[in-house]
Amino acid sequence: MTHSNEQARDDLLERVRRLNEIGIALSAERDKPQLLEQILSNARALTGADAGSVYLLDSDRQELEFALVQNDTLRLHLGGTGDPVDGKLPPVPLHHPDGRPNDRLVVVWSVLNDRTANIEDVYREQEFDFSGTRDFDERTGYRTCSNLTVPLRNHEGNVIAALQLLNKTVDGGIRAFDEQDRDLARSLASQAAVALTNQRLIDELRELFDHFVQVIATAIDAKSPSTGAHCRRVPEATLLLAEAASESGDPAVRDFRFGPDDYYELRTAAWLHDCGKVVTPHHVMEKSTKLEGIFDRIDEIGDRVEVLARDHEIRQLREALARQPGGSEALQEVDRASAERREGLNQDLEFLRRSNTGGEFMTDEDIARIEALAHRHWTALDGTQRPLLDANEVRNLCIRRGTLNDEERGIMEGHMTVGMQMLEQLPFPRHLRRVPEYALGHHERMDGRGYPRGLTRDQLSIPARIMGIADVFEALTAPDRPYKKPMPLSQALTIMGRMVEDGHLDPDLFRVFVDEGVYRRYAEQQLDPRQIDEIDTDRLPGIRRP
Structure with a gap:
């Protein structure tokens, strides 16, 4: 060769x-x-x-x-x-x-x-x-x-x-x-x-998986019109805060760096964070007032109050007729007394309507007033005397915060247990193995009093804590809830700052959320412009700068 x-x-x-x-x-x-x-x-x-x-x-x-x-x-x-x-x-x-x-x-x-x-x-x-x-x-x-x-x-x-x-x-x-x-x-x-x-x-498989995940989230949002596009907006807020934390020079997140695969994993978790709500009863998810079930029973109470007012007026008229002659003066007295009585009952009804919304914290005085109103009676068509408020209505109207009673709150919190069972059964590939951890962490608290596992801050990863802040911020600022007015940014951040002080939200990530302007970038994309107001971030509660 x-x-x-x-x-x-x-x-x-x-x-x-x-x-x-x-x-x-x-x-x-x-x-x-x-x-x-x-x-x-x-x-x-x-x-x-x-x-x-x-x-x-x-x-x-x-x-x-x-x-x-x-x-x-x-x-x-x-x-x-x-x-x-x-x-x-x-x-x-x-x-x-x-x-x-x-x-x-x-x-x-x-x-x-x-x-x-x-x-x-x-x-x-x-x-x-x-x-x-x-x-x-x-x-x-x-x-x-x-x-x-x-x-x-x-x-x-x-x-x-x-x-x-x-x-x-x-x-x-x-x-x-x-x-x-x-x-x-x-x-x-x-x-x-x-x-x-x-x-x-x-x-194609990834696209199919992504669409399947989003279909689940869309179904949950469609199940509860009053929560609007919560499952769609939480991923937006989550990724904005993750990007800000990854690029921030804040000492608390200096070592936190995310790449494309990390963002994909967190985004998937954010889309699935409420997957357990597929089994939550509709009447619990949709309970926008304390007395809501199939319908809002506050209107029934309004009818009872009207019966009370008319019963009183009828009694007064009968007494006036019994005192004749001098009926003219007696009728004027009836009219005056009836007007005063009706005004008082209208004030009581307005108080019950405000209490029903769940928008304000119920004080001990408020609860005592509801219990006192429950002892008033009205006469039904069959002649029986019935209380103005039954035991179930008193129990619900006395809910101190929100619209869910203890039983309903347990049902609602149960969506996390179901979500945990669902996600931990799925054979996630290695690049998505932390999806259950991230998705299940958004209702945990820094002090360990959250659910479903009762984990503390040290037991939660940064992405899981990020999702907790994103979930709360979206819920507070959602512009499409029929039972509350759109909340301005200043009010939402003040509430979140108090939640930091109460051991609910992570203080370091809340500081990054504020200092890096994440809340404003999200607001410009998702909120009604009227919700974007001026904020003195130095005076917000919960801000702890190193």
């Missing part, structure tokens, strides 16, 4: 070895732009091509899209990790408007016929139309010569892309691609097709 033959053999073995290494690298790449870069760059390196392109087939539109273009001579790099291709190179249709194949273009011919084209000099080629190539050369001063076009087939045997290599360069001169170049390019194309197919399947 001569020295030149040995050198050729060694060169071929080296190219095959490199081809194997490329195949391994392609199978491990998960980023599509990087994958396309590897395919084209390695194909050019193996064959000595000065330039090349990758086309991706859009089977729905029946056209080839430029995904990547490289040209060393022109220092051109479009697509992949380079400048965007969009708008610079139009897609190539596979067929003419009348349905005829557009196979005078070599790349279309290669895709439609699943064959490799190896052309020594495009300017001498008669079978294909290279007028577009000549126009490009005229505009740029480039001289396209040799052309190697290879289709890429997936595991089902369908062409999904095309690889085109231009101008094999050896010792500064341009040559035609030889059989080894063709075979290596076809082998690389086969590996590239597998890698692209795997990437597409991964992307």
Whole structure:
């Protein structure tokens, strides 16, 4: 064997070895732009091509899209990790408007016929139309010569892309691609097709998973119109605070840094944070007032108060008639007494209506007043005397904060237990393994008095504590709750500051939330402009600066 033959053999073995290494690298790449870069760059390196392109087939539109273009001579790099291709190179249709194949273009011919084209000099080629190539050369001063076009087939045997290599360069001169170049390019194309197919399947599965997660959240939001788009907005607030914490110079989060995979994991957790509400009874989720069930019973109480007022007026009239003659003066006295009585009853009813909303904290005096009103009686149609408020109504109206009684609050908090059971049964892949931890932490408290596990601040990760702040902030500022007016930012942040002081929310992350202006960025995207007011952040409760 001569020295030149040995050198050729060694060169071929080296190219095959490199081809194997490329195949391994392609199978491990998960980023599509990087994958396309590897395919084209390695194909050019193996064959000595000065330039090349990758086309991706859009089977729905029946056209080839430029995904990547490289040209060393022109220092051109479009697509992949380079400048965007969009708008610079139009897609190539596979067929003419009348349905005829557009196979005078070599790349279309290669895709439609699943064959490799190896052309020594495009300017001498008669079978294909290279007028577009000549126009490009005229505009740029480039001289396209040799052309190697290879289709890429997936595991089902369908062409999904095309690889085109231009101008094999050896010792500064341009040559035609030889059989080894063709075979290596076809082998690389086969590996590239597998890698692209795997990437597409991964992307499609991820898209399916994302949409499935969002469908669950959308169903929960639809189940409770009064909570609006809570499950959609919490992820927005969560990611804004996570980004701010990751980029902040605050000493408390100096070591907290998030990458793309971390954000995806947290975003998934945020979408799933209330998944347990799928089993929460509708009447509990929708209880916007203390007396609401199938309907709001405050109107029933209003009817009873009206009966009380009329009963009193009737009694007064009977007494006046019994004192005749002098009936005129007696009737005036009845009218006066009835008006005073009705005014007092209207005040009592207005107090009950305010108490029913759950918007204010119930004091001991308020509760005593409700219990006293319960001892008043009205007469039903059957003549029986009934209390103005029954035991269930007294119990609900005496709820000190919010609209849920202890039993209903237990049912509502039970959504976290159900959520925990749901999420911990799911076989999350490694890059999503912390989704249950993050999602289940938003109702925990820093002092350990939260639920479902009663974890303390030290037992909660930063992302879980971030979700707690995002969940509270969204609930306070939601502009679409029918049972309360949209809360201005200053009021929401004041309440949150008090929750920090009460051991509910994380003080360090609340400081980042305020100092980095996260609340304002969220408000500009999600809230009614009338909710955005001026805030003296130095005077907010709960702000502890190092």
